[in-house]
Amino acid sequence: EVQLVESGGGLVQPGGSLRLSCAASGFTFSDHYMDWVRQAPGKGLEWVGRHRNRAKSYTTEYAASVKGRFSISRDESNNLLYLQMNSLKSDDTAVYYCTRSSDTRDFDTWGQGTLVTVSS
Amino acid sequence: DIQLTQFPSFLSASVGDRVTITCRASQDISSYLAWYQQKPGRAPKLLIYAASTLQSGVPSRFSGSRSGTEFTLTISSLQPEDFATYYCQQLFNFPVTFGQGTKVEIK
Numbered sequence: 001e002v003q004l005v006e007s008g009g010g011l012v013q014p015g016g017s018l019r020l021s022c023a024a025s026g027f028t029f030s031d032h033y034m035d036w037v038r039q040a041p042g043k044g045l046e047w048v049g050r051h052r053n054r055a056k057s058y059t060t061e062y063a064a065s066v067k068g069r070f071s072i073s074r075d076e077s078n079n080l081l082y083l084q085m086n087s088l089k090s091d092d093t094a095v096y097y098c099t100r101s102s103d104t105r106d107f108d109t110w111g112q113g114t115l116v117t118v119s120s
Numbered sequence: 121d122i123q124l125t126q127f128p129s130f131l132s133a134s135v136g137d138r139v140t141i142t143c144r145a146s147q148d149i150s151s152y153l154a155w156y157q158q159k160p161g162r163a164p165k166l167l168i169y170a171a172s173t174l175q176s177g178v179p180s181r182f183s184g185s186r187s188g189t190e191f192t193l194t195i196s197s198l199q200p201e202d203f204a205t206y207y208c209q210q211l212f213n214f215p216v217t218f219g220q221g222t223k224v225e226i227k
Contacts, residue, residue, distance in 0.1 A: 035216070037164075045156075045164065045207055047216040061214045097163055105211040106154040106169035113163055 002026040002109050004098045009114030016088050016118070022081040022098030022111055029079040030054060033101035036072060036083050038094035039113075046094075050101070051081065065091075088118045122146055122210050126219030132227045137198045141222045143208035145189040152212040155184055155193045158221075159204045167206075168193060198224070 008020040022034070033056070036048040049062040051072040060072050069087045074080065081098055095115050099107040123146040133139050143153065151171035156164035166175045168184035171191055181196045195202055203226055208219040 044221045045158075045209075045218040047218070050214075050216075063215050102169070104169050104173075105152060106166055106209070107156075107164075108166050108169075108175065110163035110165070 002100070004100065004109055004111035006096065006098050006111040006114040009096065009116045011117045011119065012088055013120050014089060014118055017084070017086045018088065018116060020083040020085070020096055020098075020114055020116070022083075024079045024081065024098075024100070027100070027109075029074075030076045034072075034074065034081045035099045035101055035107060036081075037097045037099055037107070037110075038092075039097070040091075040094045043094075048083070048096070085116070088116075090118050092116060093118045121215055122149060122212060122217055124208055124210055124217055124219040126208055126222055128222060129220060131222055131224045133198050133224060134227045135198055135200060137227075139195040139198050139202075139224060141193045141206055141208075141224075143191045143193070143219050145191070145210055145212075148189060149210045149212035151186055152210060153184075153186070153191045154209045154211065155182075156207045156209065157202075157204045158207065164207065200226075 003025045005023045012018050033052045035050045052059045071084045073082045095113040097113045098111040100109040102108040125144045153171045155168040158164040171186040172184045183194045185192045205221045205223045
């Protein structure tokens, strides 16, 4: 079964840092682009960023709202995707979802999400 | 950035109704559009990709279509389990963007 499981969410103060993890299983992790999407409480979906695969030199893309503060990486030996979040603001409070990008570009698999709360 | 205007924002319907949700892109995105369903407290679920292709395992009452930069998600006969929020998404270029969502509630 294809599965994504996020972890690492929690309460952090403004200006702080947090690293989210996403454990992938049931598919060849190294073949896929992976994305993070977030959803603020009661709001819609917002794309955060993409991490491409080895074939595309692990290049990344980010939303303007997080560029320079967030970074995405992966550990292929352990099938893990990471989202490093620095200089966190209250606007970053959201459920963060790890997603798999399919060959047709859509996000065909989603994790259950992990809640990040930025508050003093 | 490509803007997706999704409407209506809210829809009240009865079981058995035919429901249509529209998503209009601010520029040509070819057929790089997907539709997702999200239920409260759950992750989104892919329904339709490439504008009109049904994801495996999704009931055939869901369908998608494209006319230029206007995309439509249709539920031919609304079922109790279909009450949820629906989002469109463009994957033509970065940043990936989503529509504002359409909440489908029971009439």
